[in-house]
Amino acid sequence: xxxxxxxxxxxxxxxxxxxxxxxRPMFPLTDYAAGGAWMSQGQLQEAVEAHAMVVDHxxxxxxxxxxxxxxxxxxxxxxxxxxxxxxxxxARLSDLTIVPPGPLPEGGEVTISAGQLxxxxxxxxxxxxxxxxxxSIGRRVLVCWNGSRESARAWRDAWPFVMxxxxxxxxxxxxxxxxxxxxxxxxxxxxxxxxxxxxSEPAADELAPDVxxxxxxxxxxxxxxxxxxxxPRISEQVLGGxxxxxxxxxxxxxxxxx
Amino acid sequence: xxxxxxxxxxxxxxxxxxxxxxxxxxATQWGATLTGVxxxxxxxxxxxxxxxxxxxxxxxxxAALTESAAAVKLAADVAEQTLRIAAERAGASFEWRIIDGxxxxxxxxxxxxxxxxxxxxxxETSRGGRCVSATTLALASGGPTLIVPEEGEWRGMxxxxxIAWKNTRESARALHDAWPFLDAAEEVxxxxxxxxxxxxxxxxxxxxMERHGRKTQVIVDHSDDVSVGKVLRRQxxxxxxxxxxxxxxxxSRLREMILGGVSRELLGEPPVPLLASx
Numbered sequence: 001x002x003x004x005x006x007x008x009x010x011x012x013x014x015x016x017x018x019x020x021x022x023x024r025p026m027f028p029l030t031d032y033a034a035g036g037a038w039m040s041q042g043q044l045q046e047a048v049e050a051h052a053m054v055v056d057h058x059x060x061x062x063x064x065x066x067x068x069x070x071x072x073x074x075x076x077x078x079x080x081x082x083x084x085x086x087x088x089x090x091a092r093l094s095d096l097t098i099v100p101p102g103p104l105p106e107g108g109e110v111t112i113s114a115g116q117l118x119x120x121x122x123x124x125x126x127x128x129x130x131x132x133x134x135x136s137i138g139r140r141v142l143v144c145w146n147g148s149r150e151s152a153r154a155w156r157d158a159w160p161f162v163m164x165x166x167x168x169x170x171x172x173x174x175x176x177x178x179x180x181x182x183x184x185x186x187x188x189x190x191x192x193x194x195x196x197x198x199x200s201e202p203a204a205d206e207l208a209p210d211v212x213x214x215x216x217x218x219x220x221x222x223x224x225x226x227x228x229x230x231x232p233r234i235s236e237q238v239l240g241g242x243x244x245x246x247x248x249x250x251x252x253x254x255x256x257x258x
Numbered sequence: 259x260x261x262x263x264x265x266x267x268x269x270x271x272x273x274x275x276x277x278x279x280x281x282x283x284x285a286t287q288w289g290a291t292l293t294g295v296x297x298x299x300x301x302x303x304x305x306x307x308x309x310x311x312x313x314x315x316x317x318x319x320x321a322a323l324t325e326s327a328a329a330v331k332l333a334a335d336v337a338e339q340t341l342r343i344a345a346e347r348a349g350a351s352f353e354w355r356i357i358d359g360x361x362x363x364x365x366x367x368x369x370x371x372x373x374x375x376x377x378x379x380x381x382e383t384s385r386g387g388r389c390v391s392a393t394t395l396a397l398a399s400g401g402p403t404l405i406v407p408e409e410g411e412w413r414g415m416x417x418x419x420x421i422a423w424k425n426t427r428e429s430a431r432a433l434h435d436a437w438p439f440l441d442a443a444e445e446v447x448x449x450x451x452x453x454x455x456x457x458x459x460x461x462x463x464x465x466x467m468e469r470h471g472r473k474t475q476v477i478v479d480h481s482d483d484v485s486v487g488k489v490l491r492r493q494x495x496x497x498x499x500x501x502x503x504x505x506x507x508x509x510s511r512l513r514e515m516i517l518g519g520v521s522r523e524l525l526g527e528p529p530v531p532l533l534a535s536x
Contacts, residue, residue, distance in 0.1 A: 121430060
């Protein structure tokens with residue numbers, strides 16, 4: 001819930017409406033040996049009811065906190081979802097989906113991680129770390145670029161952020177410097193009347209994540225835009241393919257696209 | 259969101275002029291920069307295999323190469339002239355680039371650096387050297403591709419847009435990519451082809467469109483998946499639509515066949531301009 005305030009603030013700047021979604025955890029059948037077959041009907045009933053009560057309570061708390069935060073800026077609504085499939089469908093019919101890093105706190109037999117949702121939803125996914133504190137999101141936007149399909153996709157999805165940001169920079173981290181492409185980048189950005197720094201740095205593929213993390217800190221980015229790869233092992237080494245590592249431990253809010 | 263950078267593939271054939279006119283219209287309306295690209299092919303390898311050349315006298319090889327280069331240059335000039343005529347008629351400007359057409363790489367690279375690519379269903383390099391399907395490019399570019407049929411006259415911003423919706427990531431992608439078109443259209447219709455009779459969107463689709471300030475009609479068609487291509491063609495006719503928006507399923511031929519081969523069938527011969535995304 002700590003991540004709600006900066007998100008509401010961001011939505012206000014983008015002029016967007018916000019829907020809070022609560023994914024109801026399923027009753028964790030697998031935690032009970034043999035699916036609870038050894039339990040009496042009464043015991044099982046009791047366990048299911050207790051689980052439902054805890055979930056209801058958590059949902060009420062989450063809703064209250066969300067609506068209280070959202071009231072400050074704009075009208076917001078709240079939905080409760082029972083399955084991961086419903087969440088994916090709602091994500092597909094939204095312009096942006098915002099989640100915490102790692103597996104979504106949903107429990108039960110079906111779990112989904114931020115990365116999987118990013119691959120399935122067909123739109124940009126904003127991963128907001130819990131330890132964000134009072135920092136803003138998307139005032140200093142750093143866009144990763146390596147010329148791949150995924151980074152082209154991420155860039156396109158990032159335009160609303162790029163246009164609403166105070167400062168924008170592009171991080172082109174490649175094994176070899178590519179001055180022609182740097183020039184193309186500057187030229188393309190110039191068409192949007194945006195002042196953009198191009199932070200070009202030659203680095204071997206396996207060093208790209210470290211270079212990027214350093215750039216995030218040095219430049220003080222509060223939104224990192226990168227491509228999300230569907231086939232990790234093949235392209236993991238390439239910049240943008242570092243997404244898996246960043247997904248579990250993002251240095252700052254992360255906008256990813258596949 | 260709007261398009262600021264549009265690339266357009268132009269060749270020396272007459273069919274390119276229609277595509278140029280539409281591209282100029284769109285670029286003018288969005289205030290976008292239009293870049294015409296011409297795919298340059300090297301020597302026509304299929305006519306003279308490298309070994310074959312070795313047996314020719316040197317001056318003849320040189321003459322053949324020079325002649326080929328001159329022909330390609332001429333084709334590029336014709337193509338540029340086609341775009342120039344279209345641009346001048348609208349009082350618009352354009353940029354011109356000649357890129358390497360011997361592989362898909364240069365065109366893909368250009369498409370990744372633009373907001374929208376405008377292509378024919380089959381992209382031919384000059385003098386019919388090589389042929390790339392627009393699908394290949396649309397899958398690789400990571401952005402929207404407007405595929406313009408070679409037949410028919412398509413001018414101005416599309417007025418009646420039909421969106422083919424299915425609860426998949428590709429459909430979501432196409433819908434998100436289409437906003438500059440949807441914002442400018444007069445009528446937007448979403449068609450959900452669902453044999454089970456369930457629309458599957460539970461009003462969420464309408465609400466999403468409403469939040470964009472876009473009134474939308476949703477049609478649920480109960481035909482079998484097998485005939486989705488036919489359903490779409492029929493609906494395009496009934497609505498007199500001038501743009502079809504659909505997702506591209508690129509993962510496997512098999513999956514595409516299961517899904518009815520809609521994208522493949524429509525991409526080869528689109529009845530109206532088609533905005534495809536993956």
